[in-house]
Amino acid sequence: MKTTRRMAMGLLAGAASLGLSMGAAQAQEDIVIGGSLPMTGVFAFAGISIEAGMSDYIKLVNDAGGIDGKMVRLAYEDTGYKVDQSVAVFNKLTSQEEIHLYYGDSTGFAKTIAPELVRKGSMIMGGASFASELNNPEAYPYAFIPGPDYTEMVNILLEYIAKEKPGASIALINSDTEFGRDPIAAAKARAAELGLDVVLEIITPPGSVDVSTEVLKLRRARPDYAISHGYILAPQPEFMSQAKALGLETKFMGTFWSMDSSLWKTVGETADGYMGVMPYRYYYDDADNAPMLDKIREMRPEYQSTGYMQGFLSAMLMVESAKRVLAEGKEMNGANLKAAMNTIKDFDTGGIMGLPISMPGNSIPVGRVYQFSAAEGKMLPVSDWINVE
Amino acid sequence: MIIGTAKESYRADEALLTTQPQRVWMAIFLAALVALPFALNDYWLYLACLVAINVTAATGLNILTGFTGLVSLGHAAFMAVGAYTVAWAETRLGTPFFINLIAGGLVAAAFGILVGLPSLRVKGLYLAIATIAASFILHFCFIHFDGITGGATGINVPPLSIFGIELATYFRLYWVIMPITAVMVLGAANLFRTRIGRAFIAIRDRDISAEVLGIPLLRYKLMSFSIASFYAGMAGGLWAYFFRVVTPESFPLLTSIFLLAAIIVGGMGAIIGGIAGAIFMTLAPELLRFGMEWISPLVPNAGALLSPVRTVVFGALIVGFLIFEPQGLAEIIQRIRRYFRLWPFRT
The missing domain is CATH 3.40.50.2300 (Response regulator)
Known part of the structure; x- marks a missing residue:
């Protein structure tokens, strides 16, 4: 010894x-x-x-x-x-x-x-x-x-939805992690304030790939929007392709860490129309005053x-x-x-x-909604900058 | 050079330290442990505490897997049970530190007994899977029993305090973590001088023969599970005080694999193996940082390029140990001891 x-x-x-x-x-x-x-x-x-x-x-x-x-x-x-x-x-x-x-x-x-x-x-x-x-x-x-923060990101999306389609129905898709569960409670409260209807909550196990049962729930609920959070990429493309195959018109949305356009570019055609909140401009954004x-x-x-x-x-x-x-x-x-x-x-x-x-507190509650265009392989802005202070 | 050790009684034969040099080295080692915090900066003190916690956990797993032959991949879940118990008791009951810690160990031990029940029927890989399943069930509970576990965000633990003295720095925490680890290791070493410990080894070597010898398998297997889980719970409790936040993601399956790798690299079925393995697994990636630091001036954009190299080298080291020294670090240590026993007259 x-x-x-x-x-x-x-x-x-x-x-x-x-x-x-x-x-x-x-x-x-x-x-x-x-x-x-x-x-x-x-x-x-x-x-x-x-x-x-x-x-x-x-x-x-x-x-x-x-x-x-x-x-x-x-x-x-x-x-x-x-x-x-x-x-x-x-x-x-x-x-x-x-x-x-x-x-x-x-x-x-x-x-x-x-x-x-x-x-x-x-x-x-x-x-x-x-x-x-x-x-x-x-x-x-x-x-x-x-x-x-993640709650503010989801709030930005909710503001956007409330403006685009008042009274819209929403599904929340979150991964079963601390990251994923972060904004759920606040999102439901904010949705109620904005007169939006949360019709479905889906929690997926971390690392899950097969989402067919969850997509069936989506089909039953037929939400206008599905906000997913707690993922980088998978299983969002899976959700989108299966939903599309079932003829759902649900628009899929995500938060910052799943908003990189090079990631979605690898997904291809399925990724077209994916929306999400982005606090910063993209590398390729056209902007007048962006030195x-x-x-x-x-x-x-x-x-x-x-x-x-x-x-x-x-x-x-x-x-x-x-x-x-x-x-x-x-x-x-x-x-x-x-x-x-x-x-x-x-x-x-x-x-x-x-x-x-x-930055009055700990965060900068500003973001913008972008949408992925598979044809261009880029995220394109669909809203103005939204401040949810 | 030691020529032989004369033992005049069974007591002397059973002693943990049998020779004078052993006792001297142990005294030096303990003195060094006492002196250590005065010589180290925060980084190394942090690592020393982390090593101590991992040594406790690995020693527990070594009792179960190395000595009793029951493979478990649920050890991290038992650590989590201990950590949650401590965090809960500390925040809700406000009971003293030591009671919380013991409670953490005991609750983990209780869960260990429960999870160990299938071990009478299943062995080897099957048991490993059963313990993984148990850890997933526990993980589910950690997320969904909000009232107790704080759900996905977990529990923030206030700093450890003893007699009104707040132990928030690594320097102060060391004086709690290291002695407890020393006592736990001593306990494990002593366990194998008793009937219980020998029964564990008999079960590992051939459980049917052990039963023929009159060892009730269920009782001893469950005892092994509960002792191992107690160690894990204690380690988890220390972890909770050390990291000050416990969430369902604090103890992933990877931690179980880390501990299993530690005892395999260190040497299963030897107390020193658990210690050496935990030290190696915790410190090797950190020491490799310095290796990378030395090379980095030679490589452009070193941070991004060399970081993966560190992981690869660490992996290669583990594979190297498995290939060249399947008995683990414990065997290398034995070999060095044998060498010095005859030194300077090498054979």
């Missing part, structure tokens, strides 16, 4: 000295944005584009001289979309660098690290999660959501996904908050950064979002 323990100890001690020495070696001058990013695992497709978006915005800031002469740097590591690894990365990075801005990869991580953020009081955190629970400045004072979109297209000639835009705007909000704190000569800490972020009012994102944005 003795040698093992010795080995384990050696391993730990060696590792410890390694960690300590690496921490000391880093430069302290930069403004560091930390990140627990899912570069591998089920959410890797988003993690990779988020990283690209953040890096590109940071490059733009640095090329323009940084913040107050200080360079901005993204320090991130892969989490595999696992909470324990996300926390490990958080602890690793915060031990090595002075970090006041952080990007987290999941709702689970955001909830887990929230008490630690309060205890540390040194940073604010955004991330890939739009969980409604995080949109509560009292419970999550240092969190922010770079867009509408940032032009810059992005200049830097990256090929299509960039929705995750890229999310990362880009997240970095923009972080940098803007840091700028405001430094401009006032205040200390960079969680409270000051969050207060500075809350002063963001009618802020021009350079066309990343279609409206000048404000």
Whole structure:
């Protein structure tokens, strides 16, 4: 037994000295944005584009001289979309660098690290999660959501439906995960307020592919719209193709993480007509006053996904908050950064979002409904920008 | 060099540490565990705590799978039961930490007995599937018994506090998690010095023979399940205090597989195997980060390109162990011990 323990100890001690020495070696001058990013695992497709978006915005800031002469740097590591690894990365990075801005990869991580953020009081955190629970400045004072939360996303869709077809009947399709169940209760309440009729609720097991029984329920209920949430892609195409085969005229809708047009392009003809809420402009959007979109297209000639835009705007909000704190000569800490972020009012994102944005609380409740055109392979706007504040 | 160990009584023969060097090394090891938090930064302290929690859980699974020969893929579900019990007791009853933790272990043990019932009839892969089924049932309960489990959003756990002292930092948590893990491991090691532990091993080696020898299979199999689940429940309870939020997604099936892989890599049927396996499985991916960090200046866009490499290397390491050392890390450790026993006179 003795040698093992010795080995384990050696391993730990060696590792410890390694960690300590690496921490000391880093430069302290930069403004560091930390990140627990899912570069591998089920959410890797988003993690990779988020990283690209953040890096590109940071490059733009640095090329323009940084913040107050200080360079901005993204320090991130892969989490595999696992909470324990996300926390490990958080602890690793915060031990090595002075970090006041952080990007987290999941709702689970955001909830887990929230008490630690309060205890540390040194940073604010955004991330890939739009969980409604995080949109509560009292419970999550240092969190922010770079867009509408999931409830607000569904509300944007409901507003759109109420305008397009008053009194429409709706089916809610959600995955049986925390992510999927997030907006259900609020969506039902809001639908009732808007005079919309929720005729069916479907909960699918995570990872389910066969949805034929659920489609039969849809056929019986014949809703005008079906709002699905909690998925990236599957089983939405399955729902759509089977519903089409049964002659249903239900319009299918989704939320941000299932709105990437390159994903739907792979689905083909079935995807035609799929609608959903998108807080940011698409890479290929035509817009008059969108200098940032032009810059992005200049830097990256090929299509960039929705995750890229999310990362880009997240970095923009972080940098803007840091700028405001430094401009006032205040200390960079969680409270000051969050207060500075809350002063963001009618802020021009350079066309990343279609409206000048404000962040009075933890979210920016703005979005627009887009519809997929299989012929063009693009998402096209079908509504104006909707603010559900 | 040790030439031989003279034992003059059965007591000495049964002792956990039989030689002087063993006792000295153990003392050094324990002293190091005490000194560790003063030397480590938050990152390594976090990992030390996580390792300790995984060691407890893996040791539990090792009792069940490694020592009793009952394959379980439901271990994460038992951890979840412990975590939920602790979270529920902490938020609703406000009972002291230690009572919550023990309650977590006991409730998990009760579930373990229930899930273990089919083990009398089914073995091997069939039992593995039965335990997976049980974990899915539990998962369903976690989502749908809103009143107790908080549904899909789960329960946020307030920081652990003992005698009014709040233990929110990893430094402070270490002083709770590490001693409990040490006691749990000691308990497991001692278990196999008793009749019960030997009965487990007999069941693993050939259950029919064990029954012929007078070991009531049902009782001992269920006992093994309940002890293993108790360990899982305790680990889950510590996990709840450590991560401060318990949701239905906190303990996926992957966690069960992780623990099973830990004891296979570490060495089934050896206490040291569970420990070494849990340490390896938890720390290897983290240590690989540093490997990647060293190479990253040489590779453009290193973050995106090297992240998958880390996963692949980790996988290859596990496969490597299975091929070159099927007995696990425990066997490698034994080999090193044998080497040093004759050192410097190598044979």
